[in-house]
Amino acid sequence: xxxxxxxxxxALAQYLILxxxxxxxQLPSSASHSExxxxxxxxxxxxxxWQELPPHPTAxxxxxxxGRSCFxxxxxxxxxxxxxxxxxxxxxxxxxxxAGSIRCPVPLEGDQIExxxxxxxxxxxxxxxxxxxxxxxxxxxxxxxxxxxAANLLDRxxxxxxxxxxxxxxxxxxxQLLLSSPFSWLSEHTSRDRWLLPGSQRVDSLLLPHFTLxxxxxxxxxxxxxxxxxxxxxxxxxxxxxxxx
Ligand SMILES: C[S@@+](CC[C@H](N)C(=O)[O-])C[C@H]1O[C@@H](n2cnc3c(N)ncnc32)[C@H](O)[C@@H]1O
Numbered sequence: 325x326x327x328x329x330x331x332x333x334x335a336l337a338q339y340l341i342l343x344x345x346x347x348x349x350q351l352p353s354s355a356s357h358s359e360x361x362x363x364x365x366x367x368x369x370x371x372x373x374w375q376e377l378p379p380h381p382t383a384x385x386x387x388x389x390x391g392r393s394c395f396x397x398x399x400x401x402x403x404x405x406x407x408x409x410x411x412x413x414x415x416x417x418x419x420x421x422x423a424g425s426i427r428c429p430v431p432l433e434g435d436q437i438e439x440x441x442x443x444x445x446x447x448x449x450x451x452x453x454x455x456x457x458x459x460x461x462x463x464x465x466x467x468x469x470x471x472x473x474a475a476n477l478l479d480r481x482x483x484x485x486x487x488x489x490x491x492x493x494x495x496x497x498x499x500q501l502l503l504s505s506p507f508s509w510l511s512e513h514t515s516r517d518r519w520l521l522p523g524s525q526r527v528d529s530l531l532l533p534h535f536t537l538x539x540x541x542x543x544x545x546x547x548x549x550x551x552x553x554x555x556x557x558x559x560x561x562x563x564x565x566x567x568x569x
Pocket of ligand 1: 330342364386387388389390407408409410413458459460461474475476477480481482
């Protein structure tokens with residue numbers, strides 16, 4: 325495994341819990357943040373304006389991690405491409421796609437771990453999904469899409485402006501883009517001179533020439549590190565429609 329955090333076992337456990345774990349693994353019932361559970365499901369079900377899309381749209385998820393949003397998209401999309409740079413995450417997503425479940429050690433306390441099983445929810449269509457290892461800044465796609473989802477990727481790429489610049493070309497006119505970010509800039513991912521500050525305003529100025537802003541809202545999530553430590557994040561979500569030119 326490389327030194328990339330997203331290739332490590334703790335990262336895999338965090339994201340399997342975030343995407344597939346029951347709500348009580350994501351957050352204890354004593355915590356009052358249950359609205360932050362099931363982030364990848366909420367992105368897909370509540371984030372897009374499905375009624376304004378073609379009946380069986382195509383979708384691309386950039387930075388899909390272990391794939392839960394792709395599986396949710398597969399319920400209504402005829403074709404879904406899920407792209408991520410992490411081979412570890414994509415290997416887990418493909419195992420879920422093929423076997424329907426995966427067993428993975430999750431941290432308990434200190435160096436104690438426990439194996440947990442993660443399963444696909446009922447009603448998803450795994451065969452519609454094409455999981456690809458690749459770089460969101462440079463990967464080529466054969467066709468444009470009706471929907472693009474990029475959740476919490478912007479502040480993890482080396483060049484956020486380049487990512488935003490390529491988004492219009494990935495969508496059909498009228499297609500929808502759902503972008504979310506906590507704007508949690510770190511120099512280990514993005515050199516200081518490339519941070520977009522303040523993120524919300526810089527994203528607007530780069531996207532507004534190509535897109536109409538449909539909605540802006542808070543989309544909380546919880547990442548479980550161990551049973552007594554959780555990262556509660558409050559990404560800003562924006563939904564955009566590509567202009568017809
Ligand atoms: C903060 S996680 C978000 C994962 C997922 N979208 C979610 O919200 O649960 C960032 C993800 O982006 C991936 N990633 C980072 N840089 C990338 C790049 N240049 N191209 C593709 N994926 C990338 C990481 O491997 C990781 O899965």
